[in-house]
Amino acid sequence: MWIFNSSIGRKLIMSLSGLFLISFLIVHLSANLALLAGTGGAATPAEIPYNVVCHFMDTNPFIMVMVPVLALGFLVHIVYAFILTAQNRKARGNDRYASSSKTNISWASKNMFILGIIVLGFLCLHLIHFWAKMQLQHFIGGTPDANAYQLAVDLFTNPVYVVIYIVWIWALWFHLTHGFWSAFQSMGLNNYNWMPRWKALGSVLATLIAIGFTIIPLFFMFGLNQ
Amino acid sequence: MDKTINVTLKIWRQKGPKVKGAFETYKLDNISTDSSFLEMLDILNEQLVSKGQEPVVFDHDCREGICGACSLYINGHPHGPDDSVTTCQLHMRRFKDGETITIEPWRSAGFPVIRDLMVDRQAFEKIMQSGGYVSVNTGGVPDANAIGISKIDADEAMDSASCIGCGACVAACKNGSAMLFVSAKVSQLALLPQGRIEAARRAKAMVARMDELGFGNCTNTGACEAECPKNVSITNIARLNREFISAKLKD
The missing domain is CATH 1.10.1060.10 (Alpha-helical ferredoxin)
Known part of the structure; x- marks a missing residue:
């Protein structure tokens, strides 16, 4: 099958899975923005805006179907990152250049694998802190944390965690600035006219996503929810 | 009078495809800044030959940037530090007096080294x-328009x-x-x-x-x-x- 055994096919897998993961980021950020409403004057935890959103996400059939698809998307993107990186190292040959490359190219484009590893590392931490206590419980028959909002408040008032979280998000920003336009290039949907458009759109999208995810922990750390 | 510079060359020497290679350092004095990079290597090779040593092997042909024969990874750039030129069009005026210039062959599994700086393309x-x-089928020449x-x-x-x-x-x-x-x-x-x-x-x-x-x-x-x-x-x-x-x- 060409998609698995040709270089362009493998890059297509990378670009499609990457764009799918970007669509997930947008959905995730939209849901998280509910955190900025604070407690919203709710009388009980269940009425806190963010908890209402979480409840919707945990019971919506479409989301429930998409969770395993999303996990598969992550898995494909990560596994192919390892496969492609290994193949590319091999293609470079055993002897390396002694002088380091002076070619002027974007830092992110040279370090997509490293950036991916950083994003993945923090992602695991993030899953343990939040997802394992929330949505995962629906899949394993446990009881999800009834007050996810409080989980966020507890973690985001810890400055160490906030710093880690923000470093994570900006590593993701670097990853997306190269990843977005690169995906369209790999799909063949690019030319002289579209190159600057995809690059600009990618930078805007990456920046909006990163700013959105950065505001939320800062909002709690500075106690703006009270 | 031409301006001249002295340079130190760090060149990859490798006797054959299967032999392990290593860098050798050569000092070259009074190189005219008007000479091309390949002329500079020619001067080095003449000196090596006159000393009874093996000259450095490198690819070159037209020396006017149209054949694609020359290569060389010079100071971290394929075809050297100049933009939009091949190695044969690179001139010594791009280098400073006393500079160390590192010259390596193309490095890629698809281009194995044959000898020194020459790779199999x-x-x-x-x-x-x-x-x-x-x-195309042979026959009469079609009208270009x-x-x-x-x-x-x-x-x-x-x-x-x-x-x-x-x-x-x-x-x-x-x-x-x-x-x-x-x-x-x-x-x-x-x-x-x-x-x-x-x-x-x-x-x-x-x-x-x-x-x-x-x-x-x-x-x-x-x-x-x-x-x-x-x-x-x-x-x-x-x-x-x-x-x-x-x-x-x-x-």
């Missing part, structure tokens, strides 16, 4: 043989055709990918009506051969475009991806 010929041509071609397509095909197949794209790429070369060779024909007839077969065959020869997967870093002596654009790579994917989807 037959892989590119093999890719061309797999489909980089147009099949019989087939209309837009100026935009003609210009873009010409830009793609400016690729001289030197391999700097592969040498610059951290993935050892030959996509810029292959995409230029596919594009120069895919953009023209005469090349459209075999376009799908060509894209599939050339990509298959490229993969088979051990070149890497393109990750769009753009290093190839930045180092290409002929400024071949990576939009060609997007076109190759498009040609290949649509050809495969039609199968």
Whole structure:
């Protein structure tokens, strides 16, 4: 099958899975923005805006179907990152250049694998802190944390965690600035006219996503929810 | 009087494809800044020969930037620090007095070292043989104006055709990918009506051969475009991806 055994096919897998993961980021950020409403004057935890959103996400059939698809998307993107990186190292040959490359190219484009590893590392931490206590419980028959909002408040008032979280998000920003336009290039949907458009759109999208995810922990750390 | 400089050269010496190589350092004095980089290497080789030592082996032919024979990875750049030129068009005025210049062969699994700075670039010929041509029936010469071609397509095909197949794209790429070369060779024909007839077969065959020869997967870093002596654009790579994917989807 060409998609698995040709270089362009493998890059297509990378670009499609990457764009799918970007669509997930947008959905995730939209849901998280509910955190900025604070407690919203709710009388009980269940009425806190963010908890209402979480409840919707945990019971919506479409989301429930998409969770395993999303996990598969992550898995494909990560596994192919390892496969492609290994193949590319091999293609470079055993002897390396002694002088380091002076070619002027974007830092992110040279370090997509490293950036991916950083994003993945923090992602695991993030899953343990939040997802394992929330949505995962629906899949394993446990009881999800009834007050996810409080989980966020507890973690985001810890400055160490906030710093880690923000470093994570900006590593993701670097990853997306190269990843977005690169995906369209790999799909063949690019030319002289579209190159600057995809690059600009990618930078805007990456920046909006990163700013959105950065505001939320800062909002709690500075106690703006009270 | 010419301005002259003294340079130290760190050159990769390797006796054969299977032999382990190493860097050797040479001092070269009173090099005119008007001399070309290859003339500077000629002077070094004359000195080595007169001392009874083996001269440094490197590829060169036309020495005017059109044949694609010269190579050399100079101070971290394929074809040296100058933009949009091949090594043979590089001049010593680009270097400072007392500078150490590191000269290495192209490094890629697809281009094994033959000796010193010379690498085997037959892989590119093999890719061309797999489909980089147009099949025509012999007979009378058709009228050049019989087939209309837009100026935009003609210009873009010409830009793609400016690729001289030197391999700097592969040498610059951290993935050892030959996509810029292959995409230029596919594009120069895919953009023209005469090349459209075999376009799908060509894209599939050339990509298959490229993969088979051990070149890497393109990750769009753009290093190839930045180092290409002929400024071949990576939009060609997007076109190759498009040609290949649509050809495969039609199968």
